[in-house]
Amino acid sequence: MNLExxxxxxxxxxxxxxxxxxxxxxxxxxxxxxIGPEHALDLATFLRDTPHLRFDYCSNVTGVDWPxxxxxxxxxxxxxxxxxxxxxxxxxxxxxxxxEAVYHLYSMQLKHGPVILRMRTEDRATxxxxxxxxxxxxxxxxxxxxxxxxxxIIFDGxxxxxxxxxxxxxxxxxxxxxxxxxxxxxxxxxxxxDVLRKTMHHYSGNA
Amino acid sequence: MLGEGILxxxxxxxxxxxxxxxxKDRLTTIQFPEERAPRIEASRNFPFLVYDGTDPMAGxxxxxxxxxxxxxxxxxxxxxxxxxxxxxxxGKPQFYPSKFNIDVSVCMSCQICVEVCPxxxxxxxxxxxxxxxxxxxxxxxNKQQLAKPNExxxxxxxxxxxxxxxxxxxxxxxxxxxxxxxxxxxxxxxxAAAQ
Amino acid sequence: MxxxxxxxxxxxxxxxxxxxxxxxxxxxxxxxxxxxxxFRMDVALDGEHVVKLKPIFGYLHRNHEKxxxxxxxxxxxxxxxxxxxxxxxxxxxAYALAVEKLxxxxxPERAEYLRVITGELTRLQNHASLVGFLMQDMGASxxxxxxxxxxxxxxxxxxxxxxxxxxxxxxxxFGGCRCDLPEGWLAQAKQVVDAFPxxxxxxxxxxxxxxxxxxxxxxxxxxxxxxxxxxxxxxPMLRACGVNYDLRKVDKYGIYDRFNFRxxxxxxxxxxxxYMIRLLEMRESVGILRQAMRDLPEGPxxxxxxxxxxxxxxxxxxxxRIEAPKGELGFYLISDGTPNPYRYRVRPPSLxxxxxxxxxxxxxxxADVVIILGSVDIVMxxxxx
Numbered sequence: 001m002n003l004e005x006x007x008x009x010x011x012x013x014x015x016x017x018x019x020x021x022x023x024x025x026x027x028x029x030x031x032x033x034x035i036g037p038e039h040a041l042d043l044a045t046f047l048r049d050t051p052h053l054r055f056d057y058c059s060n061v062t063g064v065d066w067p068x069x070x071x072x073x074x075x076x077x078x079x080x081x082x083x084x085x086x087x088x089x090x091x092x093x094x095x096x097x098x099x100e101a102v103y104h105l106y107s108m109q110l111k112h113g114p115v116i117l118r119m120r121t122e123d124r125a126t127x128x129x130x131x132x133x134x135x136x137x138x139x140x141x142x143x144x145x146x147x148x149x150x151x152x153i154i155f156d157g158x159x160x161x162x163x164x165x166x167x168x169x170x171x172x173x174x175x176x177x178x179x180x181x182x183x184x185x186x187x188x189x190x191x192x193x194d195v196l197r198k199t200m201h202h203y204s205g206n207a
Numbered sequence: 208m209l210g211e212g213i214l215x216x217x218x219x220x221x222x223x224x225x226x227x228x229x230x231k232d233r234l235t236t237i238q239f240p241e242e243r244a245p246r247i248e249a250s251r252n253f254p255f256l257v258y259d260g261t262d263p264m265a266g267x268x269x270x271x272x273x274x275x276x277x278x279x280x281x282x283x284x285x286x287x288x289x290x291x292x293x294x295x296x297x298g299k300p301q302f303y304p305s306k307f308n309i310d311v312s313v314c315m316s317c318q319i320c321v322e323v324c325p326x327x328x329x330x331x332x333x334x335x336x337x338x339x340x341x342x343x344x345x346x347x348x349n350k351q352q353l354a355k356p357n358e359x360x361x362x363x364x365x366x367x368x369x370x371x372x373x374x375x376x377x378x379x380x381x382x383x384x385x386x387x388x389x390x391x392x393x394x395x396x397x398x399a400a401a402q
Numbered sequence: 403m404x405x406x407x408x409x410x411x412x413x414x415x416x417x418x419x420x421x422x423x424x425x426x427x428x429x430x431x432x433x434x435x436x437x438x439x440x441f442r443m444d445v446a447l448d449g450e451h452v453v454k455l456k457p458i459f460g461y462l463h464r465n466h467e468k469x470x471x472x473x474x475x476x477x478x479x480x481x482x483x484x485x486x487x488x489x490x491x492x493x494x495x496a497y498a499l500a501v502e503k504l505x506x507x508x509x510p511e512r513a514e515y516l517r518v519i520t521g522e523l524t525r526l527q528n529h530a531s532l533v534g535f536l537m538q539d540m541g542a543s544x545x546x547x548x549x550x551x552x553x554x555x556x557x558x559x560x561x562x563x564x565x566x567x568x569x570x571x572x573x574x575x576f577g578g579c580r581c582d583l584p585e586g587w588l589a590q591a592k593q594v595v596d597a598f599p600x601x602x603x604x605x606x607x608x609x610x611x612x613x614x615x616x617x618x619x620x621x622x623x624x625x626x627x628x629x630x631x632x633x634x635x636x637x638p639m640l641r642a643c644g645v646n647y648d649l650r651k652v653d654k655y656g657i658y659d660r661f662n663f664r665x666x667x668x669x670x671x672x673x674x675x676x677y678m679i680r681l682l683e684m685r686e687s688v689g690i691l692r693q694a695m696r697d698l699p700e701g702p703x704x705x706x707x708x709x710x711x712x713x714x715x716x717x718x719x720x721x722x723r724i725e726a727p728k729g730e731l732g733f734y735l736i737s738d739g740t741p742n743p744y745r746y747r748v749r750p751p752s753l754x755x756x757x758x759x760x761x762x763x764x765x766x767x768x769a770d771v772v773i774i775l776g777s778v779d780i781v782m783x784x785x786x787x
Contacts, residue, residue, distance in 0.1 A: 026718020026737070027506030056631050057647075060721065060749040062734050070744070104721055104734070104749075108631050108647045114721065139634020141757050165460035165786060175468055212611030219608040220545060235552050247559065249584065251566035278711065280477035317480035317572050322580070323711055331566065366584070 003031050006053075006115065013050075014042045022118060032102065032116035037130050040119060041157075044136040047105060047115065055105040055115060058137035062104075063147035065176045067124065068097035096123045099153050101130055103140070121153060124176075132158035150175035248364055251331035253311050254320055256353045259296055263354040268328035270301040275320035275329055283313035284320060296375075297382050307350040312342070327371050333363050425453060428768070432461050436539045436772045439782030443759075443771070450767045455760045462786040470746035475501055475576065475713050478746065483570040485748060486784040488531060491524040491561070492726040494574035499655060500722030500733035501576045505715035507708050512701040513578030514657045518694045519591070520564070520573060521724075522687045526598065527554040528727035529638075529680040529687075530605075532779050536677060537609065539776040540618060546609060553601050556594045563587055576713065577705025588695060595691045602684055610678070619673040623762040623774035626671065633757045637729030638683060639778060642668035642675040649725035660697075661690045673777040714741050728752055728779050748787055752780040 003021050010019060010033075018036030035043055047055045099121045106113030121128045132155035134140045144155045145164040152173040155161055163170065172179060227234035237244050260266035271288040285308040292300035320329050332355070339345035361368040426447040432440040440461035446454035466485065470478040482497045483490035495517055502509065509517075531554055534547035558568040564587055565571040565580070573580050609615055625635070630643045640647060648665045650658040666682035668675030717739045723732035729751025736745040755778050763771050 024718050024720075026504050026716060026720055028503040028718065028720035028722075030503075030719065030721060058634055059636075059723070059730065060732055060734055060747070062745070062747045064736065064745045070738075102734070104732075108645060111647075111652050116721075137634065138629070138632045138757060139754055141633075142753055163460075165463045167460070174465060179468075210613060212613050212616070216608045216612050219604055222604075223549070235555065247562045249564065249566045250562050274711070278474070278477065280473055280480055315480055316567065316570065317483075318566060319476065319480070319572075 003033055003115070007033065010043060010046065013046050014039050017043060030114060030116055032118050034118045034120065037119050040117075040131045040133065041136065043117075044133050048136055052110075054107045054109045055113065056137075057106045057108045057113075058103055058133070058139045059106050059114070060102075060104040061133075061140050061143035061147065062102045063151040063153060063175065064100040064102060065124070065151055066098055066100060067177050070177065071097065098122065099124055099128060099151050101144075101147060101153060103133065124152075128152055129154045129156055131156055132161075134158050149173070152176070246333065246363075248366065250333045251316055251318055252333050252335050253314055253316060253331070253337075253348075254309060254329050254353070255332040255355045256307065256350065257328055257330055257357055257360055258354050259357050261356075263351070263356075264303075265293065266296075266356075267303060267350075267354060268296070268326050269304050269307065270295065270326055270328070271304040271307075272325065274323050274325065278319050278323045280317060280319060281313050281315055283310040284308070285310070297379050299382075304350060307353060309348050309353060310346065311337070311348055312346040327375060330360055330364070330367075330371075423448065430771070437775065438535070438780050439785075441775075441780065441782055441785070443775075445763075445768065445771065447768055450769075452763045452766055452768060452771060455763045455771065457756055457759055459756075459782065459785050462782045464787065466787040467746050467748065471742060471744070474741045475715070475743060476710060478743075479574070480570065480572045482748075483572055484783055485750070485787060486726065486728060486731070486752070486781045487569060488781055489524045489528045489727050490569055490571045491520045491573055492724060492731065494572065495521055496722060496724045496726065496731045497733050498574040498576055499724060500720055500735050501715065503722045504718060504720035504735050504737055505576065505708075505713075507577045507705055509578055509656075510702045510705060511657075511699050512582075513703050513705075515694050515698045516579045516583070516703060517574065517656060518658070518661070519691060519698070520561070520571075520579075522691045522694070523557050523560065523591070525687045525727045526684055526691075527557040529684050530554055532727075532776075533605070533609070533677060533680055536673075536773070536776040537615075539772050540615065546605065549601070549605060549608070553594075553598065556597075560587065560591055560594060563590070575704055575708070575710070577708035579703050582703045588698070591691075592695060595688055595695070598688050599685065602681065602688075606681060610681070615677075616674065618770075618773060619677060619777075621670070621672055622766060622770050623673045623777060624671050625758060625762055629758060629761060630671070633761075634754045635729070635758060637725070637727070637751055637755070637779075638676055638679045639729065639755050641665065642679045643671035644669055649723060649730055653723070655722075655724055661693050663687075663690050673773055676777040712741060714739060719745075723749070726751060728781070728784070729755055731784075748784075750784040750787060752778070752782075752784045756780060756785065 007019050007021060011017065017039035018034075020034040022032045022034050024031045047053055101119045103117040103119075104113075105115045105117065119130050121130060130153055132140070132144055134144060134155070135157060141159070142164060144158055145161060147153050148155060148158075148161055149163040149165055150173055162168065166174065223233055257268050258264075258266035259268065271286055273286055273288070276282075276284045276286050285306070286304050287306035289303050289305040293303050295301045316331070318331055321331055357368070357372075360371075428445045428447060430437060430443040430445060432442045434441075437443070440459075442458040442461070444454075444456045444458060445452055466481055469481060473481070479494060479497060482493040485493045501507070530550040531547075534550035537546040538544055561571055562568045563584060565573045625639070625643050627643045627645055630640050631645060635643075636647070636649075644667050646665060646667055649655065650663075651665060663686045666679050666686065668679050715737045717737055719734070719736040721732055721734045723730050730749065731751055732749035734745070734747040734749065735743050738744040759775065759778065762774050766774065
């Protein structure tokens with residue numbers, strides 16, 4: 001599916017939508033389309049219902065965590081500028097990190113695809129809301145629940161957003177890059193305790 | 208008629224039941240442990256260390272390169288390199304593992320350690336009747352428990368062991384010191400030529 | 403065309419709550435002989451009819467995706483065996499395909515044929531065991547299951563001779579397969595494949611005409627085409643609804659465009675259709691196997707240029723998918739140039755197929771819930787990862 005041809009068509013159909021092609025340097029050639037969350041539902045309906053596109057099958061919904069340190073533009077050292085203090089201008093210089101939801105769309109009727117959509121949240125702490133595409137593609141139901149459970153993106157408009165793999169009282173989001181495992185397990189010692197102690201001793205000596 | 212499908216099904220079951228008395232491939236039950244199915248050659252269970260010769264510690268092929276420890280997916284191999292060296296099969300001094308432990312309660316028998324070993328020192332065993340009374344230290348196999356002779360390797364995986372032996376012999380022949388060249392024929396004495 | 407959004411359970415509950423009866427809430431708990439693993443369903447019943455059904459899983463969640471972020475690409479391969487533990491070869495294949503797309507690795511001919519042969523053998527043993535388990539759930543006390551397992555044992559013996567392990571095969575590598583066929587394997591495989599159609603005939607004589615099976619499965623758990631497509635259902639469950647979407651024909655991954663095989667389609671989308679589709683697919687797989695074993699060329703079994711250790715694909719991402727026996731199994735990998743993947747995602751067919759479980763079970767009897775679940779063909783290792 002050629003995104004260069006698809007992008008102007010989408011921009012014409014839904015005026016005001018934010019679209020950006022993210023190119024993929026690997027040999028797979030699967031480039032993706034970054035969409036702004038405000039028009040996501042309209043874009044999705046258009047992609048699903050337009051007769052020559054007919055993307056009726058949402059195959060995969062993935063969550064990705066991009067902390068600030070993993071982003072390519074992150075500034076490693078800050079330069080102190082004396083004199084001017086234009087704080088607003090510097091917000092683009094240091095990325096804050098975001099969470100991302102990636103949708104892989106195929107067409108069962110026309111047998112083409114994939115079209116890859118990406119939606120990014122504004123930050124990783126509080127502004128983690130994205131519109132849910134479950135009303136358009138029911139296959140996103142469990143997968144968006146999983147992203148909510150493991151990453152923490154809150155999908156507005158999801159019919160039943162609760163944890164799916166972890167138990168309901170769990171409080172953290174395990175797949176984030178900065179997740180720290182709790183060490184207050186209630187467990188009986190297994191072989192790994194002795195083994196773990198040996199490995200701690202072993203690796204701390206050779207690190 | 209109603210029930211015809213069920214009757215045909217019963218005929219199939221009867222054929223299997225009575226057929227199990229006459230044909231081998233209908234009675235597939237093997238009364239283990241009195242009878243055993245023939246072992247398949249490639250089957251693998253947990254790794255073991257190969258040694259050449261009779262002394263397990265001197266003949267151990269492992270030179271403690273730590274590649275298998277790094278590549279093991281569940282990180283169940285724990286090696287400590289020795290500080291001195293011992294001669295290997297061609298006489299070159301090599302490090303050896305002073306400790307080589309595999310935690311078989313973690314090992315998932317994936318065989319990646321065998322694939323990456325450059326010295327054919329670790330291979331897959333197929334012994335599955337391992338039982339221990341203790342879930343903890345008894346399932347941490349050390350160097351002595353893991354070392355088994357090359358003859359054992361030939362018993363359990365004959366084709367593979369033959370290939371490995373051929374490859375090792377070829378590699379060793381290249382490295383082995385060449386035999387001294389034969390002395391040149393003695394030159395004729397000068398007295399006979401001068402006269 | 404509108405789609406079904408919420409299942410209509412909410413309206414059904416309010417209807418039955420108006421009368422002065424109470425709903426019975428049953429938790430078909432994680433420990434249950436017929437739930438295909440540790441799987442729980444909270445079912446609300448009005449008498450015998452299901453009014454609400456919520457699946458709950460996560461009991462086998464091992465966070466495979468996070469483990470893979472700390473392992474090398476090759477180190478994740480044995481973990482993929484344990485996703486859908488019945489079909490380890492196809493799991494390996496999907497992962498190898500995704501990495502090959504990511505890194506641009508080319509697979510030699512002989513390796514592609516070996517992949518097809520082992521993949522179709524996996525499909526045979528998965529479908530045979532599934533039909534056996536479905537009959538077991540219906541109460542057939544294990545006879546069809548044991549007949550299926552007899553054939554499955556022959557195939558597992560083949561896998562053991564080739565890869566070293568019966569179930570956790572760890573056979574695919576990036577660029578091909580781990581090792582080549584041993585002596586006599588092809589002859590033994592030909593024997594197994596030639597005996598398979600006779601087994602299928604016996605199986606069908608035993609089961610397909612059986613009035614009890616027909617009464618219990620026809621018209622039960624009907625899934626409409628539109629809902630199946632919208633809910634992302636793939637595999638035999640989708641084809642039983644009449645949608646012609648088989649990745650072997652659509653994506654033509656590997657060398658599947660060289661083989662002559664048909665895609666069976668169902669008409670009604672009920673449990674009987676799903677059962678028949680699996681039997682027919684087994685026959686098609688036997689045909690593919692015969693063609694592949696006849697045409698197997700000589701050559702390398704893996705790409706010699708791909709490194710085993712320190713394999714670092716360039717930064718980028720790729721989504722690779724195959725037609726696993728249960729549906730579309732996809733792997734989505736994001737690489738950042740290091741030996742470990744940045745993001746590793748498994749698209750599990752069993753999980754997505756479970757999305758419509760509630761829709762299929764509403765209005766049915768509680769006894770049918772077990773059969774419908776059996777026909778979805780789930781493996782908890784894949785659902786929970």
